[in-house]
Amino acid sequence: EAGVAQSPRYKIIEKRQSVAFWCNPISGHATLYWYQQILGQGPKLLIQFQNNGVVDDSQLPKDRFSAERLKGVDSTLKIQPAKLEDSAVYLCASSYQGQGDSYEQYFGPGTRLTVT
Amino acid sequence: AQSVTQLGSHVSVSEGALVLLRCNYSSSVPPYLFWYVQYPNQGLQLLLKYTTGATLVKGINGFEAEFKKSETSFHLTKPSAHMSDAAEYFCAVSGPASKLTFGTGTRLQVTL
Numbered sequence: 001e002a003g004v005a006q007s008p009r010y011k012i013i014e015k016r017q018s019v020a021f022w023c024n025p026i027s028g029h030a031t032l033y034w035y036q037q038i039l040g041q042g043p044k045l046l047i048q049f050q051n052n053g054v055v056d057d058s059q060l061p062k063d064r065f066s067a068e069r070l071k072g073v074d075s076t077l078k079i080q081p082a083k084l085e086d087s088a089v090y091l092c093a094s095s096y097q098g099q100g101d102s103y104e105q106y107f108g109p110g111t112r113l114t115v116t
Numbered sequence: 117a118q119s120v121t122q123l124g125s126h127v128s129v130s131e132g133a134l135v136l137l138r139c140n141y142s143s144s145v146p147p148y149l150f151w152y153v154q155y156p157n158q159g160l161q162l163l164l165k166y167t168t169g170a171t172l173v174k175g176i177n178g179f180e181a182e183f184k185k186s187e188t189s190f191h192l193t194k195p196s197a198h199m200s201d202a203a204e205y206f207c208a209v210s211g212p213a214s215k216l217t218f219g220t221g222t223r224l225q226v227t228l
Contacts, residue, residue, distance in 0.1 A: 004159070042120075042206050042218030043160070056215055091159055105216065107152075107159035 004108035018080035025094030035091040122219035135194040139207035149190040150208040
């Protein structure tokens with residue numbers, strides 16, 4: 001089966017510009033996650049969707065970050081305006097369900113964002 | 117609330133030597149525990165997981181981990197390191213219905 005797809009793989013922008021990342025989860029996976037991985041740290045959950053509803057966005061900086069999953073399949077994460085500290089790898093993951101033994105998350109290759 | 121501590125940000129072993137990567141967790145509910153591996157410029161790949169049942173868990177590529185509740189540990193081991201094992205390894209914890217919390221990672225270097 002196809003894995004989690006993300007695009008673009010790399011993006012360089014100047015501070016105060018906007019950027020968007022796209023994720024297509026594994027077919028049939030109801031739960032989709034966006035993580036931020038800053039260099040030298042573990043991934044940090046930004047937002048979790050169950051189908052097209054938000055389950056957890058407690059660590060999403062809502063003044064500049066937004067995410068949507070309108071049809072319950074693919075998702076877009078946007079940053080506007082970007083700050084230097086947003087430089088990181090943005091990982092998308094999906095799982096069949098959001099809990100229990102089906103909680104295993106499958107990760108995409110990530111988008112490496114550099115803000116200059 | 118859950119947290120993970122990975123002891124040692126860098127570990128270096130010789131090819132053929134034992135690999136031991138340490139992970140201690142804190143959880144207010146019965147934990148689910150995971151080890152992920154990340155190769156350069158790639159996403160995370162699940163090595164193994166503990167949810168319930170047998171405390172010794174075997175994963176891919178010859179890795180295994182043992183859940184020790186009394187020590188709140190979930191250390192990752194492999195009897196004999198291979199050059200291809202060089203990567204970043206992340207321990208993570210969650211509850212049955214809660215989000216994954218990752219450690220800061222351990223970079224494994226394998227030398228000839």
